[in-house]
Amino acid sequence: MRLPDPAASRAVLIGTGRYEDSGLDDLPGVHANITDLERQLGDEHNGSFQQLQTVHNPDRSSAVGVLLGDEARAATDTFLVYYAGHGLVDRHGALYLGLSTTEPGHVNYTAMPFEFIRHAFLDSPATNRVLILDCCFSGRAIEAMSDPHSLVSGQVDIEGTYTLTSSAATQTSHAPKDARHTAFIGELLNLLGSGLPNDAAFITLDEIYTHLARTLSARGLPRPQRRGTGTAGQLALSRNQHRSIATRTRGLPRAGADLAPVAAEFVVVTAQLPFDLDKPTDAPPQWIPRPSALRTALRRQPPGSQRAEQQAWVGWPGLADERPEPFDDTGLTVVSVPVAKDETRDGLAGYANATVWPLYHDATQRPAEDRSWWEAYVVVNRRFAEATAGVTAENASVWVHDYQLQLVPAMLRRLRPDLRIGFFLDIPFPPLEPFMQLPSRTEIVRGLLGADAIGFHNARSATNFLSAAASLTGLRPEARTLQIEDRQITVGAFPGSVDAVGIEAVARTPEAIQRARQIRADLGHPRTVLLTVQRLGHVDGMRDLDSTLGMNRQLQALYELLADGQVDAANLVAVSLVDFVAKGGASTYLNLGGGIEDSIARINSLFAPLGRPVVHYLQRSMRPAELTAIYLATDVLIATPTRDGMTSVAKEYIATHHNLDGAVVLSEFSGAAPELTSAFLANPYSIENVKTAILDAITVDPAERHRRMRALRRQVLTHDSIQWADSFRAAITLNASPR
The missing domain is CATH 3.40.50.1460 (Rossmann fold)
Structure with a gap:
C-alpha cells in the first residue's frame, strides 16, 4: 500500500x-x-x-x-x-x-x-x-x-x-x-x-x-x-x-479515559460546560455554575424520577490544557474534555467564531478563513466525539449542541452506531447561497447528518438546512425527514426557551422589586426607560459584533427620534448593556466595532440634560439577580438583531414582567419572532421601521400594553426550557415530529 x-x-x-x-x-x-x-x-x-x-x-x-x-x-x-x-x-x-x-x-x-x-x-x-x-x-x-x-x-x-x-x-x-x-x-x-x-x-x-x-x-x-x-x-x-x-490529538490525555465508570443513559454535549472553574491560589479549585436554561431543565425532574442519576454533561471546562476530574451536579455527572491552547485559538475562536458564526448570522463582514482553523476544528470535534463515546451507555441518547460541534454527530456515529443522536443549532442556519460560500460546507452537512434528529429554533432555519442537504448530498427531503440507509432523520423547529418559571420567581421577590425601584431612582425617575441587552459568550474570535447585533441601528433610531422631537430627553433614559463572561477572550469580544461609543457620545453631547446622560452604556458580567432587576426596572426592551437564534433576552424580559408592564421591540429576523407575535416587530435593516416600533412601544396605551404582555407571557411561560428540552429529547429517542 x-x-x-x-x-x-x-x-x-x-x-x-x-x-x-x-x-x-x-x-x-x-x-x-x-x-x-x-x-x-x-x-x-x-x-x-x-x-x-x-x-x-x-x-x-x-x-x-x-x-x-x-x-x-x-x-x-x-x-x-x-x-x-x-x-x-x-x-x-x-x-x-x-x-x-x-x-x-x-x-x-x-x-x-x-x-x-x-x-x-x-x-x-x-x-x-x-x-x-x-x-x-x-x-x-x-x-x-x-x-x-x-x-x-x-x-x-x-x-x-x-x-x-x-x-x-x-x-x-x-x-x-x-x-x-x-x-x-x-x-x-x-x-x-x-x-x-x-x-x-x-x-x-x-x-x-x-x-x-x-x-x-x-x-x-x-x-x-x-x-x-x-x-x-x-x-x-x-x-x-x-x-x-487523530495524530494531532495525542498531545493530551483522551477525555473519558481513566475516569470513574460512567454509563449515562442520556448525555448532553456542549462546547463549554455550564460552569466556570475558579482556581484560587489559596484554596482548592471550585466549580461555579453559570445560568443555563438547559441545565435547569435537566435538573428539574418529576417527583420520584431517577432519570437524573443516569445523565451526564460533556464539555470543555473553559481553560486550555486542563482536564479536571468528573464531578456530580445533583445527579448529573459532569465530564470535562481537554482542549489545547492552539486548538482553542484556531478551532473555537478561529473557525467556529470567526468563520462560521458571522456567516450563519448573515454578517456584513466577510468571514475569516484559515486552513489551520478548519483542521483544529476537526480535532476539537473528534475530542468531543471520543469523550462522549466513552461515557455513554449502550443504546443511550446523546444531545449535541451548537455550531462549535457540527462534526460530532457523524464522528460519534462511526464510534458508537448503537446511539440515538440529536443535534440542536442555537444560532440560525443560513440560506443556501451564503452557506455555499463555506469551503467546508459538505463536511458540515455530512457531520450533521450523523444525527437522528436535527433541531433549530424556527422553521426557516430547518428549511435552509434541508435545502443545503439536498444540494450537497442529493438527498430528497420528504415531510421534514431525510432517509439515509435504514435511518430516518427528523429535521424541524423546536423553539428554544428560558427558565421562565425560575426567572419570574426571582422577579417576584421583595429584593428584586426593591432593587428595580432603586435602579429607576438612580436613573432620575424618568417617565420611560429603554433597554438593550447584548449577551456575549466566552470563547473569543468575533471581530465586529455590531454587524449582527444591530446596536448602531438602534442608536441611530434613538438619535433621529430625539432630533425630530418625537421623544424628549428630559423624560427618557436608555440603558445599553453588554453582558459578557468576564474571563479569557473578553477583550476581543468587547471590540464591538461600528463606532458604538461614538454614537453614544454624540447622543449624550447633543441631547442629555446637565448631569444626566440619555444613554447609559455598561460593559460587565451581570449577576442573574441584578439583570432581573434591570429588566423589571425598564419599560421597553429593544432587541433588533439582523439575524439571531432565539433572542433569549426577550424571553427573559417577558418572564420578569409579572405586573404586565413593559413592551418588547423585536427584530422580524429573530428566531423568536414567529412565537412572540405580540411584540412590536421591526425590520432591523430599516431605521424608519425601528423608529416606528420604538415610538409605538413608548406611546401604546396601558390596556394595549397589558394585552400584549399578557399574550407574550402566556407563550413564554407555557413554552419554557423544560418543555423545549422534553420535546427535543422525544425527537431524539422516539423520532417524534417537530412543531
Whole structure:
C-alpha cells in the first residue's frame, strides 16, 4: 500500500459541463468536480500528484487525444485519467465521451471515442493505470476494457490497471442541478477530505470503491462499478485524513479515559460546560455554575424520577490544557474534555467564531478563513466525539449542541452506531447561497447528518438546512425527514426557551422589586426607560459584533427620534448593556466595532440634560439577580438583531414582567419572532421601521400594553426550557415530529 510517486506520475482531469447543442443539458457541477479534485489530488499534504493537467469544456477530441498520449508516455509510476460529462452510446453500443460541441445525432463524429483513453493506457509505461469515469453508461468502459476482442484485451489483464465508474453499462449517472458536484465525485471528495475511521495511513482504490458503493447505493443512486487487476486495488489515492487528524490529538490525555465508570443513559454535549472553574491560589479549585436554561431543565425532574442519576454533561471546562476530574451536579455527572491552547485559538475562536458564526448570522463582514482553523476544528470535534463515546451507555441518547460541534454527530456515529443522536443549532442556519460560500460546507452537512434528529429554533432555519442537504448530498427531503440507509432523520423547529418559571420567581421577590425601584431612582425617575441587552459568550474570535447585533441601528433610531422631537430627553433614559463572561477572550469580544461609543457620545453631547446622560452604556458580567432587576426596572426592551437564534433576552424580559408592564421591540429576523407575535416587530435593516416600533412601544396605551404582555407571557411561560428540552429529547429517542 503506497501513494503514487509524485515525480513519476501524471494525471489528466477532463470535464465537459457546457454544451452548445440544446439536446444535451449543461452539467454545472462538472467544473467544481475538476477544480476540487485537482486541489485534493495535488495537495502535498494529502495527495501526491504534482503534475496534473486539467481540461475544461474541450471542443475537439484530437486535442484531448494528443494531451492524453503525451501525459501517458511521460508517466512511469502512475497514470490517472478522470472524465466527467455526458456519456453517449452509438448504435453499435460503443461508448463516447461528450465534448462542448457534441451533437447527439452525430455522436461518432462530434464526441470523443472512449478508445482514445484505451490507446493512451496501452501506450503508457506506467506501472499503475487508473481510470475514473463519471458519466452515463460509464460501466461500458469496463466491458470494453475486458472485451477479449478489443485492441487492449491483453493490456487490461496485466497487473496495475484499475477502472472505477459511476454507473453500470446501462445506467445513467446522477448530477443534481443545484449541487456543487455530481453525486459520484461529491461522495469521493467527501471521503478523501474526511478519511476512513481506521488507523490506516492511506485510502486505497478498493476502499474507495467499497465506500462509494455502500453510500451511493444507500441513497438510491447508481452503484459504482470497478475492475482491477493484480494488486492495483491496493494503490492509494490519498492519505487517510481521519488518521492524520487523530495524530494531532495525542498531545493530551483522551477525555473519558481513566475516569470513574460512567454509563449515562442520556448525555448532553456542549462546547463549554455550564460552569466556570475558579482556581484560587489559596484554596482548592471550585466549580461555579453559570445560568443555563438547559441545565435547569435537566435538573428539574418529576417527583420520584431517577432519570437524573443516569445523565451526564460533556464539555470543555473553559481553560486550555486542563482536564479536571468528573464531578456530580445533583445527579448529573459532569465530564470535562481537554482542549489545547492552539486548538482553542484556531478551532473555537478561529473557525467556529470567526468563520462560521458571522456567516450563519448573515454578517456584513466577510468571514475569516484559515486552513489551520478548519483542521483544529476537526480535532476539537473528534475530542468531543471520543469523550462522549466513552461515557455513554449502550443504546443511550446523546444531545449535541451548537455550531462549535457540527462534526460530532457523524464522528460519534462511526464510534458508537448503537446511539440515538440529536443535534440542536442555537444560532440560525443560513440560506443556501451564503452557506455555499463555506469551503467546508459538505463536511458540515455530512457531520450533521450523523444525527437522528436535527433541531433549530424556527422553521426557516430547518428549511435552509434541508435545502443545503439536498444540494450537497442529493438527498430528497420528504415531510421534514431525510432517509439515509435504514435511518430516518427528523429535521424541524423546536423553539428554544428560558427558565421562565425560575426567572419570574426571582422577579417576584421583595429584593428584586426593591432593587428595580432603586435602579429607576438612580436613573432620575424618568417617565420611560429603554433597554438593550447584548449577551456575549466566552470563547473569543468575533471581530465586529455590531454587524449582527444591530446596536448602531438602534442608536441611530434613538438619535433621529430625539432630533425630530418625537421623544424628549428630559423624560427618557436608555440603558445599553453588554453582558459578557468576564474571563479569557473578553477583550476581543468587547471590540464591538461600528463606532458604538461614538454614537453614544454624540447622543449624550447633543441631547442629555446637565448631569444626566440619555444613554447609559455598561460593559460587565451581570449577576442573574441584578439583570432581573434591570429588566423589571425598564419599560421597553429593544432587541433588533439582523439575524439571531432565539433572542433569549426577550424571553427573559417577558418572564420578569409579572405586573404586565413593559413592551418588547423585536427584530422580524429573530428566531423568536414567529412565537412572540405580540411584540412590536421591526425590520432591523430599516431605521424608519425601528423608529416606528420604538415610538409605538413608548406611546401604546396601558390596556394595549397589558394585552400584549399578557399574550407574550402566556407563550413564554407555557413554552419554557423544560418543555423545549422534553420535546427535543422525544425527537431524539422516539423520532417524534417537530412543531
